[in-house]
Amino acid sequence: MMRGSRHVMCVALASLGVAVFLAARSGVHAQAQREMLAWAPMPTEASKWLAPNRPHWKLAELQAKHKGEPNWTETVVNDSTLRAEYISMAPGMKTPRRLHPDTRAWWIVQDGQIRFTIEGQEPFVARKGFLVQVPYRNVYSMETVGDAPSLRLEVNIGGATTMYPVDEKPASLPGFDFIKVRINGKGAYDARNKPYVDFNAVVAGSDPTRRFIADDRAVANIIRGKPQNPAAADKGHFHLESSEFWFILEGQIRYRIGSLPVFLADQGDIVYVPKQTWHLASHGPTEMSTRLAMNGYQDLLHNWEPTEDQQTRR
DSSP states (O other), X not given: OHHHHHHHHHHHHHHHHHHHHHHHHHHHHHHHHOOOOOOOOOOSSOOOOOTTOOSEEOHHHHHXXXXXXXXXXXXXXXXXXXXXXXXXXXXXXXXOOBBOSSOXXXXXXXXXXXXXXXXXXXXXXXXXXXXXXXXXXXXEEEEEESSSOEEEEEEEETXXXXXXXXXXXXXXXXXXXXXXXXXXXXXXXXXXXXXXXXXXXXXXXXXXXXXXXXXXXXXXXXXXXXXXXXXXXXXXXXXSSOOEEEEEEESOEEEEETTSOOEEEOXXXXXXXXXXXXXXXXXXXXXXXXXXXXXXXXXXXXXXXXXXXXTTOO
């Protein structure tokens, strides 16, 4: 009888301990999520777009600029946070086998077909709408298959470098000599970072992925929705520590950035905003629209204007 009572008491205490732990964790989470007022340092002069960065890169204009060129590259984002290039590659063209020492790279396929060969994965062919990524130190290559050029947006961390396996000839890099080194360790895929996401499956509802990249130094979120009509006075928010840019995956997205006129961005366009700049992205007039939002932090702080009653509150 004593043994049975002791067992019941142990179970009760264990249950109480779990309840206290859950309550404490819930309290901490609530405290972490509680809204507060704060002073944010804002430059007295508005942040500027430094080339090649610009508010709006129109894909149609890039394609017109490079008409008739099967192979071309255009850097559309380049700052201390992220770098992105639009790259067209002719049929049969293949990149060298390569790797990045400490950063994750990813791609959005805009046109054509690309065979990705990634270390540890079965080769696969990605077409328009595929979002592909490779963790650090995993060797990979890309090849355009089919009879048409492929077009992709290639993204990596700002200032990221490229290495090559010893049996691959490195691409020339002005100002640098390639030397032989020993390396070990590599990044891995996980539940949140998969080799690829087919955006067509997201549209169809068979893939629930909304965070495509979840990395200590980079994030890419799929944001899909129906038309919105934000208030004319809504400035949106700004980020203190990171720039942000968007790839339009579907439909049209409306942008209000600082003092610029409001504009619409179409599928394939790139929109960029420097850090410490007010901006508001909203779903445009198309039935559905989607943007891939990319920045440098998983829990990037959003700074909003206080409400009228908060303006006088401390």
